[in-house]
Structure formats: C-alpha cells, structure tokens
Amino acid sequence: MKDVASAAGVALKTVSRVVNGEPGVHPATANRVRAAIDRLGYSRNESARVLRRGRTATVGLVIEDVGDPFYAGLGRAVETVATAHGHLLLSGSSSEDPARERELVLTFCARRVDGLIVVPAGRDHSYLRPELDAGTPAVFADRPPGPGLDVDTVLADNAGGAALATRHLLAHGHTRIAFLGDDPAIFTAARRLHGYRTALGSLYDERLVWMGTPSPEPVRAALDHMLALDRPPTALFTGNGRLTVTALRALAGRRLALVGFDDFELSDLLRPAVTVIAQDPARMGRVAAELLFRRLSGDTGPAQNPILPVSLIPRGSGEISP
Incomplete structure (x- = not known):
C-alpha cells in the first residue's frame, strides 16, 4: 500500500479510503490511485483486514x-x-x-x-x-x-408433513398404513411418528411401526413381519429418503401404496413414480x-x-x- 501511495503521490490514508470504498476522496485522485493499483498489481490482504476487525x-x-x-x-x-x-x-x-x-x-x-x-x-x-x-x-x-x-x-414441519402423508393414504382408502422411521431418539423421527400417529387416531396399530437404522436387512425383516400379519398393511409411509429407497428394494415388486418423507433423485422415474413429502x-x-x-x-x-x-x-x- 505504501508503494501505491508513493506512485500516486498521495497519503497512505487516501489509498486506504479508495481501497475500502470510503467517501472523501476527489474523483480524479481516486482514479490516480486505482491506476497505480493496476500498474503495481496491488491486492488487499483480506486476512489482515478481517483480523483487525476481530473476525x-x-x-x-x-x-x-x-x-x-x-x-x-x-x-x-x-x-x-x-x-x-x-x-x-x-x-x-x-x-x-x-x-x-x-x-x-x-x-x-x-x-x-x-x-x-x-x-x-x-x-x-x-x-x-x-x-x-x-x-x-x-x-x-x-x-x-x-x-x-x-x-x-x-x-x-415434520409432524405436519407426516400427518399430510398419512391423511393422503387414508383418503385413498387405506386403513392399514405401516410406518418405517429412523431412530426414535432423533428429533425429526419422533416428530414424524407423532404426526403419523395423530392422523391415524384409533386406526393406529403399533405392530405396523418399525423404527431403527435404515439398513437393508432390518428393514426387509420388518416389512416381511408386517406383511405376514393376519391383517397386513396395504400402504406404507417411510420417514426419510434413505428409508424410502431401502424399502423399495426390500419390497421387490410387492404391491403396496407408498408415500415417503423427503424427495430423492430419480423418484419421478420409477414405475410408479414415488409420491413424497418434500422439504426444501x-x-x-x-x-x-x-x-x-x-x-x-x-x-x-x-x-x-x-x-x-x-x-x-x-x-x-x-x-x-x-
């Protein structure tokens, strides 16, 4: 900055004002300073500047x-x-x-x-x-x-989104709606379970609920158990995108209505395409x-x-x- 001041024939403070966009510098002087900056290839030291500000x-x-x-x-x-x-x-x-x-x-x-x-x-x-x-x-x-x-x-709005998904399935005639959720200790998983359960009301059946790590084997086992019940689910609500993908693989073509919480890549290209509750x-x-x-x-x-x-x-x- 000293070299710029010397080349432009101005005080060091004037260079500082031009570099930082501060007022009080005559336009002709500011142009002279900028020309010296271009000629000398000066660049401001951002690290030093922010550290002086305590940032x-x-x-x-x-x-x-x-x-x-x-x-x-x-x-x-x-x-x-x-x-x-x-x-x-x-x-x-x-x-x-x-x-x-x-x-x-x-x-x-x-x-x-x-x-x-x-x-x-x-x-x-x-x-x-x-x-x-x-x-x-x-x-x-x-x-x-x-x-x-x-x-x-x-x-x-985790609970509201889960209730919306569940009511959508209810509106299409499903009364046996299963839920696959993440670890219930996770806030979002617990809120989505709450929304699902609230929307079902008296139709809630704890045998149709599984919550845990979205790994293939536990999810497949949970679905197999639910589908073997005397009154198996006809619809499924999955609590996040990873669970939706894992459940689709585990179902392997078995017919079940499905709504997933969270959109995911290529969900619209599957047959049928996957209905989702989309976050942003x-x-x-x-x-x-x-x-x-x-x-x-x-x-x-x-x-x-x-x-x-x-x-x-x-x-x-x-x-x-x-």
Whole structure:
C-alpha cells in the first residue's frame, strides 16, 4: 500500500479510503490511485483486514452426513450465503455421534470461526454455553438444541408433513398404513411418528411401526413381519429418503401404496413414480445462514424459531387403492 501511495503521490490514508470504498476522496485522485493499483498489481490482504476487525471471515457448519443429499443441499445453500458475505465455510459430519458433534464444534471454535450452524446429533449442548457467552453466535437447523439453550433454530414441519402423508393414504382408502422411521431418539423421527400417529387416531396399530437404522436387512425383516400379519398393511409411509429407497428394494415388486418423507433423485422415474413429502433443504440452509449473519451484523433480538412448510407431491405410488 505504501508503494501505491508513493506512485500516486498521495497519503497512505487516501489509498486506504479508495481501497475500502470510503467517501472523501476527489474523483480524479481516486482514479490516480486505482491506476497505480493496476500498474503495481496491488491486492488487499483480506486476512489482515478481517483480523483487525476481530473476525476470521469463516463460519462452521456441522451436519449429520455430507454425503446425504438433504444435508448436501443444506450445506450448499449455507456456503452460497457465506460466500456472499465474504466468508469461507468450514464443515464436518457428526455421523449421528454426539461426541463427534462436540469435537467438531469445539474445533471450529478453537479456529475462531465467526459463527456456527449446527445440525445436532445429541441433546446436551451445555458445552456450547461458554462459546455463546464469549460472543460466538450459533444457529441450529433441522433439529433443536438441548434444554437450556435459547438460540435461533430453523425446523421443518415434520409432524405436519407426516400427518399430510398419512391423511393422503387414508383418503385413498387405506386403513392399514405401516410406518418405517429412523431412530426414535432423533428429533425429526419422533416428530414424524407423532404426526403419523395423530392422523391415524384409533386406526393406529403399533405392530405396523418399525423404527431403527435404515439398513437393508432390518428393514426387509420388518416389512416381511408386517406383511405376514393376519391383517397386513396395504400402504406404507417411510420417514426419510434413505428409508424410502431401502424399502423399495426390500419390497421387490410387492404391491403396496407408498408415500415417503423427503424427495430423492430419480423418484419421478420409477414405475410408479414415488409420491413424497418434500422439504426444501436449500431454503433451510439459506434461512439458517441469513439468521447467523444477522447476528454477526449486531442483531441482539430474541431467538427466532421459523418452521418451514413441506408439501405433498403426488406421483402415483401414494395413489394406489387397496
């Protein structure tokens, strides 16, 4: 910057004002400074600039699995917003392990990220309290934080979406509707079970419910058991995209109406195409990131808790009659 000032014949402060877009510089002088910058190939040291402001221009994102299409879409949206604010995104996968979640969060904090977006794996986030008290803002997405943490949280309407799926199957004449869900300890899985059960009312039968890790063998065994009942299910509601795909493989052509929670790639190309409850992971990531940068800009208002709507996309599999 000193070389630019010397070449343009101006004070160092004048160069600083031009580089940072500050007012108070005569247009002819500003043009002379820019010409010297171009001639000398000067570029601003962003790292030094943000560190002088007490920032590192980085944000941390902790998700369940970077390979999961839902979280990939969420993460990409966060990155887009972060980039627009001049920030670099650091991300890691917790693999549904609370210890790994804590390790990632504290590692990002040790690297002095300006803020955090967390899809939690556990329910105890007391470890985050010192970081929040020190001024590092955090936003939770997809699932809420544990008790005692009042921070911005962006959720989807999990229970409402599950009820919508179940009512759709009921409207097509099904009264024996099975549910395959993820581990019930996971917030989203528990809320989807709640919506399904509420919509069924007195038709609820716990023998038609299975919840666990969406692996092929347990899912196949659960479906075989349900289909062998004296009154087997005629329809199936699956609690996430991985369970939908696993169930389709396990059914191997057996006729069952199906609605899945979460859209997935090529779902519209199957025969019949798969009816889904669609979330918008990009919107969730965008809203979470915008809330975070609002806090970084100085917003100290009450915690925000937006619940994003979901939608039913009928494609054929959920419209099969019993």
